[in-house]
Amino acid sequence: MASIRIAGLTKRFGEVSVLKGLDLMIEDGEFVSFLGPSGCGKSTLLFCISGLEDIDEGSIRFDGREISDLGPRERNIALVFQDYALYPHMTVRENIAFPLRQQKLDEATIGRQVAWAADVLGIEPLLDRLPAALSGGQRQRAAVGRAIVRNPSALLMDEPLSNLDASLRVHMRTEIRRLQKELGMTVIFVTHDQEEAMVLSDRIAVMKDGVVQQFAAPMEIYSHPANRFVAGFIGSPQMNFLPGALCGARGDHVVGVRPHDLKPGVGGDSELSLNGTLVLIEPAGPFQFLDVMIGEQVVRATCTDTAGLTLGEGITLCADRRAVRYFTPDSGLRVDQQPMELESRSHVL
Numbered sequence: 001m002a003s004i005r006i007a008g009l010t011k012r013f014g015e016v017s018v019l020k021g022l023d024l025m026i027e028d029g030e031f032v033s034f035l036g037p038s039g040c041g042k043s044t045l046l047f048c049i050s051g052l053e054d055i056d057e058g059s060i061r062f063d064g065r066e067i068s069d070l071g072p073r074e075r076n077i078a079l080v081f082q083d084y085a086l087y088p089h090m091t092v093r094e095n096i097a098f099p100l101r102q103q104k105l106d107e108a109t110i111g112r113q114v115a116w117a118a119d120v121l122g123i124e125p126l127l128d129r130l131p132a133a134l135s136g137g138q139r140q141r142a143a144v145g146r147a148i149v150r151n152p153s154a155l156l157m158d159e160p161l162s163n164l165d166a167s168l169r170v171h172m173r174t175e176i177r178r179l180q181k182e183l184g185m186t187v188i189f190v191t192h193d194q195e196e197a198m199v200l201s202d203r204i205a206v207m208k209d210g211v212v213q214q215f216a217a218p219m220e221i222y223s224h225p226a227n228r229f230v231a232g233f234i235g236s237p238q239m240n241f242l243p244g245a246l247c248g249a250r251g252d253h254v255v256g257v258r259p260h261d262l263k264p265g266v267g268g269d270s271e272l273s274l275n276g277t278l279v280l281i282e283p284a285g286p287f288q289f290l291d292v293m294i295g296e297q298v299v300r301a302t303c304t305d306t307a308g309l310t311l312g313e314g315i316t317l318c319a320d321r322r323a324v325r326y327f328t329p330d331s332g333l334r335v336d337q338q339p340m341e342l343e344s345r346s347h348v349l
């Protein structure tokens, strides 16, 4: 497996820059996700790394070696896509053996490698089946087997779980993580699903419009988002964003607070204290979501006990100092502290 260093990578389609001077250093054996909305350039970046797309500027190094002039075969990268693209007329065994046959390895080596991949993935009983006789998850496992069988420098996966149903998706992501740890693989995993990226990754590169917004560990991104875009993209339900004036903050900074950090309370010495009207209570298992009208805006909060709360009546929501984030109004960059003291800690609208 290899480390991957991307420096100043720019990719254009015609006049349009789709990747705008990206810098990323992915360590050997690291699990990195590229996360962002559809069209932000995740797949294009993956294709540039794998050699399926040429780059216009910058460099890509595997273990320090420049590879941007090499073709896909010479890069020894394995790719897994959303549609698994197994050969329908070949058994699982033959599908997994295929890349080794292309390398013209001898039968004994091929047999050994296929047995190893099947063992790692727990699919030995399926080796003589055709893809049509497999479930979605089994097909996906066979595709991963074919990808890892020739011991690639890195495993690149483009939304590999999107076609699976919800429970299988959760199961497969656990398997992919186990496999990655077991084999010490360098994995790049493309997804638009923030939860998937959070649970799988050592680090996440959050992308928007061909630019990496933040590249850090999941909880670092969750707790200290670099800007308003990242803060809004990570975490579900989404962070609430309020005009500073609405929260009694001086200046025009935007105030951000996650629903899980905003709870009914009595104000007191909370950093943030908002008075509004309770418009919705939504059960969500161990806790409930509350929708509260603050002025013209609906703000989402959580609580564990709805006793004493009545729809249509007034409610005060509070957040601890550590949970409140501030963003500049123009660029949306996060600033560490509220730049000026709150005007009033129990601001009443």
Ligand SMILES: Nc1ncnc2c1ncn2[C@@H]1O[C@H](COP(=O)(O)OP(=O)(O)O)[C@@H](O)[C@H]1O
Binding pocket: 013, 018, 036, 037, 038, 039, 040, 041, 042, 043, 044, 045
């Ligand atoms: N072959 C292509 N020719 C022209 N534009 C493309 C091509 N491939 C992708 N794009 C454009 O590049 C942008 C990024 O696409 P893509 O990397 O597929 O995004 P993502 O995988 O994040 O959804 C999109 O605006 C898309 O329309």
Ligand SMILES: [Mg+2]
Binding pocket: 042, 043, 044, 158
């Ligand atoms: Mg894509």
